[in-house]
Amino acid sequence: MAELPHIAPIGTEGYLVRFADRLDDAANRALVGFAAALEAEDVAGIVEISTALASVFVRFDVTQIARADLVLRLQALLDGRDWLTAASAAPPRLWRVPTLYGGAAGPQLGEVAKLVGVTEEAAVRELSAARVRVLAIGFAPGQPYLGMLPERWDVPRQTALSPRVPQGALVLAVRQFNLFANETPTGWRHIATTHLKLFQPDAPQPFVLRPGDELLFPAVSEHDWAMLETDPMGGAQLEEAT
Incomplete structure (x- = not known):
C-alpha cells in the first residue's frame, strides 16, 4: 500500500x-x-x-x-x-444558521432521538450546540457534508429512501449532518430545516460555504424561522471562528 x-x-x-x-x-x-x-x-x-x-x-x-x-x-x-x-493555522469562518427542529420541519427528529436514547428536547439542545465543519462540498452545487458529531450520533442511514426532503433540510447519519441545496430524496434522517440558500448562481461567489468552514445550527421558534423565509441567507450570520 x-x-x-x-x-x-x-x-x-x-x-x-x-x-x-x-x-x-x-x-x-x-x-x-x-x-x-x-x-x-x-x-x-x-x-x-x-x-x-x-x-x-x-x-x-x-x-x-x-x-x-x-x-x-x-x-x-x-x-x-x-x-x-x-491545516489549522488559518482561522476558519464560523456560520450561525437559524434552524427549526422537529415537527413538519424535522419529521424524523423523534426517531433519531430514540435511536440515540435521549428525549427530543435533549437532542435539540445537543445538536444546536454542536459545532461542525464542512468536510466536503458535493452531491449538488454548494451542498456540504458536515462533521463530525459526537460518537453517540453514529446513526445508520435508513434502509429505504425518504421520497422527498425540501431545500434547506438538515439531515443526519453516521456522525454527520448534510444540508440540502435542493429538494431531493435521501437515505439520511430529516431532523430540521433552514432557509439558507446554499447555491446562489447570480452571486459573486455562488457557493455560500467552502471546505473548512464551521457551522452552528441554533434552534429558533417557528415564528422567528418563518420571518426568515424571504432572506436568501436564511438569517445566517458569518464571523471569524475562535
Whole structure:
C-alpha cells in the first residue's frame, strides 16, 4: 500500500492526492489546507482543484503543463510542510444558521432521538450546540457534508429512501449532518430545516460555504424561522471562528 499522502493519476487530465483511505478528521483538515495552498500558488495549467472527504482532485490542461512537471509541483508542496499542523493555522469562518427542529420541519427528529436514547428536547439542545465543519462540498452545487458529531450520533442511514426532503433540510447519519441545496430524496434522517440558500448562481461567489468552514445550527421558534423565509441567507450570520 502506498504511503499517504499519495499522488495518483486519474484519467488523462487529472491527479488525485489522497490523504487517507477513509474519512479521518485530521486528514480532512490537512487536505483542506493543502488545497487552499495549491489554489494560492495559481499554477499555470491547473484548471480545477476539488476537495473530497479524504482526497484532493487536481485537473490540468495538458497543453499548458506537462504531467511530470505537475507531479513535481504537487510533491514539492506536499513535502514543504507538515500538513496536519499547517491545516489549522488559518482561522476558519464560523456560520450561525437559524434552524427549526422537529415537527413538519424535522419529521424524523423523534426517531433519531430514540435511536440515540435521549428525549427530543435533549437532542435539540445537543445538536444546536454542536459545532461542525464542512468536510466536503458535493452531491449538488454548494451542498456540504458536515462533521463530525459526537460518537453517540453514529446513526445508520435508513434502509429505504425518504421520497422527498425540501431545500434547506438538515439531515443526519453516521456522525454527520448534510444540508440540502435542493429538494431531493435521501437515505439520511430529516431532523430540521433552514432557509439558507446554499447555491446562489447570480452571486459573486455562488457557493455560500467552502471546505473548512464551521457551522452552528441554533434552534429558533417557528415564528422567528418563518420571518426568515424571504432572506436568501436564511438569517445566517458569518464571523471569524475562535
